[in-house]
Amino acid sequence: MTSSSVRRRRAGSAAVAAVLGLLAAAGAPAFTAPALAATDGSTDRSSAAASSGSSGSSRSAGASRSSGSSGSAPGAAAIPQGISRLAQGSGSGSGRDIAITIDDGPDPRWTPQVLQVLRQHHVKATFCIVGTRAQKYPELVRAVAADGHQLCDHSADHDVTMDHKPVAYQQQQILDGKAMIEKAVPGVAVTYYRAPGGAFTPASRAIAAANGMRPLGWSVDPKDWSRPGLPAIVSAVENELPERPTVLFHDGGGDRSETVAALKQYLPWLTARGYTFTFPARTTP
Numbered sequence: 001m002t003s004s005s006v007r008r009r010r011a012g013s014a015a016v017a018a019v020l021g022l023l024a025a026a027g028a029p030a031f032t033a034p035a036l037a038a039t040d041g042s043t044d045r046s047s048a049a050a051s052s053g054s055s056g057s058s059r060s061a062g063a064s065r066s067s068g069s070s071g072s073a074p075g076a077a078a079i080p081q082g083i084s085r086l087a088q089g090s091g092s093g094s095g096r097d098i099a100i101t102i103d104d105g106p107d108p109r110w111t112p113q114v115l116q117v118l119r120q121h122h123v124k125a126t127f128c129i130v131g132t133r134a135q136k137y138p139e140l141v142r143a144v145a146a147d148g149h150q151l152c153d154h155s156a157d158h159d160v161t162m163d164h165k166p167v168a169y170q171q172q173q174i175l176d177g178k179a180m181i182e183k184a185v186p187g188v189a190v191t192y193y194r195a196p197g198g199a200f201t202p203a204s205r206a207i208a209a210a211n212g213m214r215p216l217g218w219s220v221d222p223k224d225w226s227r228p229g230l231p232a233i234v235s236a237v238e239n240e241l242p243e244r245p246t247v248l249f250h251d252g253g254g255d256r257s258e259t260v261a262a263l264k265q266y267l268p269w270l271t272a273r274g275y276t277f278t279f280p281a282r283t284t285p
Contacts, residue, residue, distance in 0.1 A: 043083075043217075044200050078283050081205040083217040084192075087244040088284070090276040097244050098270060099280045100125040101218060103154060103194065104225075104252030106133055106140035113260045114251045115147055121267040123277045125149050128194040128216070131156035131177030133252060138184035145188045150279050152192035152216055153178045153208070163199035170204045178211065191282060192216040214282045218248040224259045225250045233262040238269060246280050 087099035100118075102125050105111045118125055127144045129151060134141045145151060155162065156176040162169060178190050193208035194216040195201075205215045222228075222236035237247055249259050270277075 043198065044202055044205070079209040079212060079214050080283070080285055081202075081209045081215065082285055083200060083205070083215045084281045085217040085219045085246055086281045086284075087246055087278045088281040089244070090278045092276050094274055094276065095243065096273070096275045097278045098241070098275045099244075099246040099278055100267075101128060101152070101194075101216070101246060101248055101280065102126070103128040103248065103250045104130060104133075104158065105250075106137045106144065107252040107256070108137055108140065110251045110256040110260065111137075111140050111144070114249075114256070114263065115143060117260060117263045117267065118149070119147060121271065123267055124279070125277075126152050126192060126216070126279055127251070128152040128154040128192070129177075129181050130154050130158045130252065131180035134177075134181045134184045141181060141184035145185045150192065151181055151185070151188060151190045152194050153181060153190050153213055154194050155196050156180060158196045160197040160199060162196060163201050163204070167203045170201065171207050174204060174207050174213075175211065178213065192280065214280070216246075216280055218246045220245045220247040222248070222262070224248075224256070224262060225253055227255060227258050230258050230261050230265075233258055234265055237262070237266055244281075 087097040090097045100123060102114055105114075105127065106129060124147075127149050129141060129144075131153070141151075153174060154177065155173040157173060159165075159173060162173050174193060178193075181190050182188070190213060192215075193204075193211075193213035195204055198217060200215055200217075208215050219242050220237055222233040224233050249263065250256055251259065
């Protein structure tokens with residue numbers, strides 16, 4: 001075993017130990033607590049598997065590199081572990097602040113179309129990017145960042161079962177995803193982490209926060225990923241918006257023509273009603 005391999009393994013072990021320490025210090029029953037109630041589908045989930053220390057993944061070395069290089073991001077102590085579901089206040093005093101989030105990309109067909117619609121309506125959004133997609137289409141990640149949108153880590157592989165897997169595997173998925181996005185667009189911060197399917201665990205929230213990423217949920221889900229039809233999507237996002245909503249849309253994972261069409265209707269509808277577009281709350285509870 002080389003000295004560099006030893007250092008990577010020690011770094012990975014230290015990161016897991018640090019997360020467990022954070023959970024213990026907070027008094028969190030990390031792996032036996034029942035799921036927390038949530039209206040948006042993004043919640044804590046836990047299983048006996050999460051207490052295991054090894055995942056056996058083929059990218060374990062990559063996880064060690066990520067944990068060794070990332071460490072605690074500057075200002076990470078100010079990042080809450082709680083799941084953010086509110087748009088941050090714009091200071092306008094209107095109380096009508098809204099955050100648009102876009103998941104599962106980038107996609108070479110749909111991401112450029114979503115970016116064009118956002119640009120036309122002068123809207124900044126938060127893009128929750130899958131790491132392997134960022135590896136495949138780095139130019140699209142750069143296009144997202146160039147337009148002034150925020151970047152969110154949506155894990156390396158979008159494994160919706162990762163909440164049932166060991167902490168080491170969760171750490172690998174989170175930190176590898178972050179590293180892949182950062183490699184695509186060097187120097188641009190990845191400021192949020194959204195668990196695939198909203199399936200957070202206490203450990204995944206702690207890992208994200210320790211690396212400068214706020215766990216990100218949502219409060220409005222039109223289920224555009226299921227392609228329910230344009231009227232159903234528009235109705236879901238226009239009816240009874242909660243206070244300072246965070247709205248979930250998708251630019252990856254399939255045909256997103258309905259999403260593009262819905263954004264074309266929805267964004268001017270919001271503007272006409274006095275909404276201000278902001279990003280999700282990051283440092284407030």
